[in-house]
Amino acid sequence: MKIIKYIKEEIELIKExxxxxxxxxxxFLYPSFKAKIYYKISHYxxxxxxxxxxxxxxxxxxxxxxxxxxxxxxxGKNLFIDHGFGVVIGExxxxxxxxxxxxGVTLGGTGKEKGKRHPTIGNNVMIGAGAKIxxxxxxxxxxxxxxxxxxxxxxPEDCTxxxxxxxxxxxxxxxxxxxxxxxSIIKFL
Numbered sequence: 001m002k003i004i005k006y007i008k009e010e011i012e013l014i015k016e017x018x019x020x021x022x023x024x025x026x027x028f029l030y031p032s033f034k035a036k037i038y039y040k041i042s043h044y045x046x047x048x049x050x051x052x053x054x055x056x057x058x059x060x061x062x063x064x065x066x067x068x069x070x071x072x073x074x075x076g077k078n079l080f081i082d083h084g085f086g087v088v089i090g091e092x093x094x095x096x097x098x099x100x101x102x103x104g105v106t107l108g109g110t111g112k113e114k115g116k117r118h119p120t121i122g123n124n125v126m127i128g129a130g131a132k133i134x135x136x137x138x139x140x141x142x143x144x145x146x147x148x149x150x151x152x153x154x155x156p157e158d159c160t161x162x163x164x165x166x167x168x169x170x171x172x173x174x175x176x177x178x179x180x181x182x183x184s185i186i187k188f189l
Contacts, residue, residue, distance in 0.1 A: 003040070006040065007037070009078075010027070010033055010036060010037075011024050011027045011033075013078055013080060014027045014030055014032070014033060014080070015027065017080045017082065017100070018030075018082065031064075031065040031066060031067060031081075031084050031085065032065070032067060032080070032081035032082070032084045034061065034064060034065050035061050035065040035067035035069060035081065035084060035087075036069075036075075036079065036081075038057055038058065038060065038061030038064075038065075038069075039058070039061065039069045039071070039073075039075065041057055042054040042055070042057040042058040042061070042069075042071035043071050043072075043073070043075075045057065045071065046071035046072050054071035055071060057071070058070060058071045065084065065085075066084065066085035066086060066087075067081060067084040067085070067086075067087045068087065068088045068089065069087075069089045070089060070090055070091040070093070071091075072091040072092065073089045073090065073091060073092070073093045073094070073095070073107075073118075074093070074094045074095065075089075075095045076095055076096045076097035076098075076099070076123070077097045077098070078097055078098045078099075079095055079099050079101070080099070080100045080101070081100075081101045081102075082100065082101070082102050082103070083102060083103040083129075084101070084103055085103050085104070086103055086104040086105075087101055087103065087104070087105050087106075088105070088106045088107065088108055089107045089118075090107055090108050090109055090117070090118035091117075091118065092109075092115070092116045092117050092118040092136075093107040093118035093119055093120070093121070094118075094119075094120040094121065095107070095121045096121055096122045096123035096124075096125065096141070097123045097124070098123055098124045099121055099123070099124070099125045099126075099127070100125075100126045100127070101127045102127065102128055102129040102130075102131075102147070103129050103130070104129050104130040104131075105127050105128075105129070105130065105131050105132075105133075106131075106132045106133065106134070107119050107121065107133050108132065108133075108134050109134065109135060110134050110135045110152075112135075113135060113136055115136075116136045117135065117136055118135075118136065119133045119134070119135065119136070119137050119138070119139060119151075120136075120137070120138045120139070121133075121139045122138070122139055122140045122141035122142070122143065122157065123141045123142070124141055124142045125139055125140075125141070125142070125143050125144070125145070126143075126144045126145070127139075127144075127145045128144070128145055128146045128147035128148070128149065129147045129148070130147055130148045131145045131146065131147060131148060131149045131150075131151065132149070132150045132151065133145065133151040134150070134151065134152055135152060137151065137152070137153060137154050137155075138154045138155070139151070139154075139155045140154075140155055140156045140157030140158065140159065141157045141158070142157055142158045143155050143156070143157060143158060143159045143160065143161070144159075144160040144161070144170075145160075145161050145162075145166070146160065146161065146162030146163070146166075148164070149161055149162050149163055149164065149166040150163075150164045150165050150166060151165075151166045152165055152166070153165075153166075155168065156168075156171075158171060158172045158173075159171050
């Protein structure tokens with residue numbers, strides 16, 4: 001019964017987030033819907049220490065959807081993967097609630113770490129197309145990562161980061177340079 005409830009919740013989430021979806025049946029064609037169902041099954045098996053079977057299922061999901069979610073990753077409620085092809089979510093990644101990820105995003109390791117080696121993503125985070133978030137770093141709640149950004153350091157809550165390497169350009173929806181300009185003028189006076 002839990003899976004039926006989960007499927008209903010996923011249908012509503014996808015219909016809410018993607019205006020191109022016009023019926024419940026269209027959701028079943030959505031790659032992220034399929035990837036998340038496969039993930040739920042593979043994650044369950046991973047937690048039961050059926051590692052080979054869990055990886056077999058996740059590999060099948062990757063081939064069918066173009067979305068790679070390691071069965072060891074921890075994913076909160078209402079993850080929305082839009083146009084998900086090329087999304088990679090590593091084994092020790094942790095994703096909070098109400099996160100939106102666009103195509104081509106990698107939540108990966110740097111190859112230099114052991115143990116926890118993938119990012120932790122807070123709640124209500126948006127990650128733009130092609131962004132790469134690498135290593136055991138934290139993206140704070142309510143933050144945004146711009147398309148194509150390469151993030152190698154923590155991003156605090158309520159920030160927007162863009163660029164390669166990423167730089168924070170907004171804090172609490174206020175552009176950084178405006179703050180710096182005002183502070184410079186105040187110091188000058």
